[in-house]
Amino acid sequence: MADDLFFFTKDVFLIKAPKKSPLVLRMIVLVFAMVCGVYICSICLKQVSTRNKVGYLNLQVIEKPCQEPNIESLETPLVHYPKPKNYSRAECACNPVRYFAILSMQRSGSGWFETLLNNHTNISSNGEVFSVKVRRSNISTIVETLDRIYNLDWFSSASKNECTAAVGLKWMLNQGLMQHHKEIVKYFESRGVTAIFLFRRNLLRRMISVLANSYDREVKLLNGTHKSHVHSPLEADILAKYKPTVNATLLIPNLKQVEETTTKALEYFKSTRHMIVYYEDVVKNRTKLTDVQDFLKVPRMELKSRQVKIHKGSLSNLVENWDDIQKALTGTPFESFLHADYRRR
Numbered sequence: 001m002a003d004d005l006f007f008f009t010k011d012v013f014l015i016k017a018p019k020k021s022p023l024v025l026r027m028i029v030l031v032f033a034m035v036c037g038v039y040i041c042s043i044c045l046k047q048v049s050t051r052n053k054v055g056y057l058n059l060q061v062i063e064k065p066c067q068e069p070n071i072e073s074l075e076t077p078l079v080h081y082p083k084p085k086n087y088s089r090a091e092c093a094c095n096p097v098r099y100f101a102i103l104s105m106q107r108s109g110s111g112w113f114e115t116l117l118n119n120h121t122n123i124s125s126n127g128e129v130f131s132v133k134v135r136r137s138n139i140s141t142i143v144e145t146l147d148r149i150y151n152l153d154w155f156s157s158a159s160k161n162e163c164t165a166a167v168g169l170k171w172m173l174n175q176g177l178m179q180h181h182k183e184i185v186k187y188f189e190s191r192g193v194t195a196i197f198l199f200r201r202n203l204l205r206r207m208i209s210v211l212a213n214s215y216d217r218e219v220k221l222l223n224g225t226h227k228s229h230v231h232s233p234l235e236a237d238i239l240a241k242y243k244p245t246v247n248a249t250l251l252i253p254n255l256k257q258v259e260e261t262t263t264k265a266l267e268y269f270k271s272t273r274h275m276i277v278y279y280e281d282v283v284k285n286r287t288k289l290t291d292v293q294d295f296l297k298v299p300r301m302e303l304k305s306r307q308v309k310i311h312k313g314s315l316s317n318l319v320e321n322w323d324d325i326q327k328a329l330t331g332t333p334f335e336s337f338l339h340a341d342y343r344r345r
Helices: 001-014 024-057 074-077 108-118 139-150 173-177 183-191 203-219 233-240 248-268 279-284 287-294 322-329
Strands: 098-104 123-125 166-172 193-201 274-278
Touching: 024 098, 024 274, 098 173, 108 166, 108 279, 123 183, 139 166, 139 183, 166 173, 173 248, 183 193, 183 248, 193 248, 193 287, 203 248, 248 322, 274 279, 274 287, 279 287
Parallel strands: 098 166, 098 193, 123 166, 193 274
Antiparallel strands: none
């Protein structure tokens, strides 16, 4: 009886544990596989990203510096390689560019002179940029405008862009130039800008041209249109018909004032690289244009202009009160203006 009880008890306590469900094991394996997969994919993506970055860096193009042209050491600061913001100079990127400014006064032949320069394949003179007052309102706006011009980012009908070898503008003395001369001289010297002074020897002829141009600005003789410069003999004859009356009382003080202004300008800018050109000399001798081209270091070319001269002939035929003018200037340092248009003083 005891044995039976023993075996019964043994049978009761030796119950086998039930087998684990195969579904649970499969879920565990699946989760483990997913975790491993995500980990492996993240590592692969990092490696691919790193390889892409390295490849991008390897493809960067390193610009080679332009080879310096054969120039004298003193002229090195005058040679530039602008990098315009809005376009590429392409094959002309290593063509050196020189900066210049035509400094003049109204009715001194500067418009005609500038058209001659712009007739050159490699010269861009962008006109009377600072005739717009806001551009010369302070030295900051002046410098900003000059930077755009000399970086070849200033677009005008004269722009040669890519293959420009000399770039500049026409700047009248009364357009902020004298007012901010100290800062502008520093700019010219630091940026290597050369100055071309263009003046008239016969200041009386210039004065007559100023008066006639002022009259046409108000009356507009050419079919209601004001033109400071013309391209046909017919238009020139129409404008020349007007003969201004010169104030003989103020004539000498006005002429002295113009002389003083030009003298000051030459004094202010004497430290810059510059040359002086007279309108009459260019009219008489076109080799003066060769001197200007040599000064700008551009190839020599025959330069032409479409502009037609307005006031021609003797001064006595261009004004109403010639007798008063003669009396006012006779016996003064300005008497030579009465006798010859282009005679050296």
